Amino acid sequence: MTKSRLEAFSDGVLAIAITIMVLELRPPEDGYTLKSLLELLPTFLSYVLSFIYVGIYWNNHHHMFHLADKINGAVLWKNLNLLFWLSLFPFTTAWMDKNYTQPLPVAVYGFVLAMAAVAYLILQKELIKAGGPNCKLAQAVGTDSKGKISGVLYLAGISASFIATWISITLYTIVALIWFIPDKRIEKFYADDNEI
Amino acid sequence: MTKSRLEAFSDGVLAIAITIMVLELRPPEDGYTLKSLLELLPTFLSYVLSFIYVGIYWNNHHHMFHLADKINGAVLWKNLNLLFWLSLFPFTTAWMDKNYTQPLPVAVYGFVLAMAAVAYLILQKELIKAGGPNCKLAQAVGTDSKGKISGVLYLAGISASFIATWISITLYTIVALIWFIPDKRIEKFYADDNEI
Amino acid sequence: MTKSRLEAFSDGVLAIAITIMVLELRPPEDGYTLKSLLELLPTFLSYVLSFIYVGIYWNNHHHMFHLADKINGAVLWKNLNLLFWLSLFPFTTAWMDKNYTQPLPVAVYGFVLAMAAVAYLILQKELIKAGGPNCKLAQAVGTDSKGKISGVLYLAGISASFIATWISITLYTIVALIWFIPDKRIEKFYADDNEI
């Protein structure tokens, strides 16, 4: 029961993060031509990338709490910490799409992505601590090589922004693709449960 | 339990899509006359059309998941794909209502409507695949003539925008009316269940 | 189960209606004085009135669906109709607070309040029709004298706006107060249930 309330509140914040991002996608002021539409392309592509990131977090959050048995006061706060970093996505997305050739906005975008990933890991650790070392979540997570690769790619992306921003954006996109592909370990657990 | 979380998140995004659309309906800057109110008519009518579309998607989504027995990781992503296209409604609505006599904004409005319809069909297919060929949803959907007619009308509407935009808008409205009328097949299933 | 999804979606739209209204309450551009704060008073008071109205609808919606036994496809659409009119509150509130001495914005504010009330009655009727003449909701509603008095006051308020807008605003406030006071009939039903 209480788990469902934490999930509902998180869903609310995530749904709203998507909203604020799409608010950036304003119709061209006086234009109705193909040219004016194409000028929105960087904004549109930034929106797509951030939408996929929020989608990944929503899916993983969903999976993680499905497997979690127990929650406590520390979990609530560590979940709020994750939501805090996710709530900054609209800001960093808007800043980057207007300045996608400038190092700082692209680095800050990557920094917030990385902080959200760290916040996610902290939350996961707290859930495993609450559930005990033999809980379903602990077994499903295992060695977490995806998380380690992501960490390296984020660092590389943030650094690369001071050389060429397209490298950074490519690296951020690769991290999204890595997570987009469903996680065999967790899918296996679902198969055992025979329902998601 | 998990189905309900997917529904809750979708409801959040849909409720927010409505919000952003109504945000376009700004009170006239310095006006308090009937004339200044009537100038908002295109914006108001676009809002009504898009509200009905979101309402249709909410109702059908509701019905579809009511009949769905099983969900999995692929369903989550295909649902997010539908939400992505629905999240673009506020953008295309705002662009069309300011340029309702211009081909491109009206064609783009129809294109996003059509893509949402395609995303809905993809989601439906995945749910039927997850539930098996004899699941309740598979039986309720049947030949899906409504879906086929809508596809033709969307294509006609998008093409017509380059001739006369009022034809396109009429065709989009007709699709809305087709779906507005309750679906006998699905209502029948509810009647059998004796509850919605 | 399905009733809860309808409630959740309605809650989403209502929560968002409150949001958009409070968005109107912008901090004074360059001011930090008492004078600049007091200039926001009409906006603040309009917000308070509309907040109370949304609160009343939320409470009554809550009570009504608590007593409703059955819902069907027609209920979904009639609920969406109510949400449509409630979604216009932010627009009419924003227009009125900028023009609270002008007849049209004040009349339109009252018109949308009245349409929401009508939509509520239509929804209530559909729920009673679905539940049958002896359902709990039918007994709780009874003769509905509150509804009838509100109708008269709304009509008087809309008409009065063309004489003096403060009369209209007073009448709208009186309707809010009438509904604010808890409904003995429905409270009685709760008492019988011994839980809300």
Next chain:
Amino acid sequence: MTKSRLEAFSDGVLAIAITIMVLELRPPEDGYTLKSLLELLPTFLSYVLSFIYVGIYWNNHHHMFHLADKINGAVLWKNLNLLFWLSLFPFTTAWMDKNYTQPLPVAVYGFVLAMAAVAYLILQKELIKAGGPNCKLAQAVGTDSKGKISGVLYLAGISASFIATWISITLYTIVALIWFIPDKRIEKFYADDNEI
């Protein structure tokens, strides 16, 4: 069942309050430099403080309703009263971050914080009244020394804003820290329940 709807609606309003606050955090208009980013620091810090406050209210609201056994019509309205004051956070946050050296905006920020705290106590009292003097919530709340200290600090903060605003902001931050630290009494109750 009904308790969960009240919680869901409250979550919606809280999630949206966070949204509107983060909307204030606009990317710098024409800047992509560190200087332009640092200019956002007061806005960012105000956002962090208000985010923590909303997080505290969400957590405490969560805990309080977890322990509450019965709710009634009066609880619904007293909950709406709390939501009303919380819905003003985005306004007071936006006003303060633009004028953090001016007494009035800083005093008003503290006043709304204090009113939310009062609204919370009123709601808590109503829940205890509904549950009876021996209900779990009544036992968990006890003498409520935290509440009393907060009241004193809010009053001191509001008064101090007319001397030096940094004192006020420090005091508001101290109140947040007091509540941030988990409440032993309530955690104890959870431990007894062996689940949150």
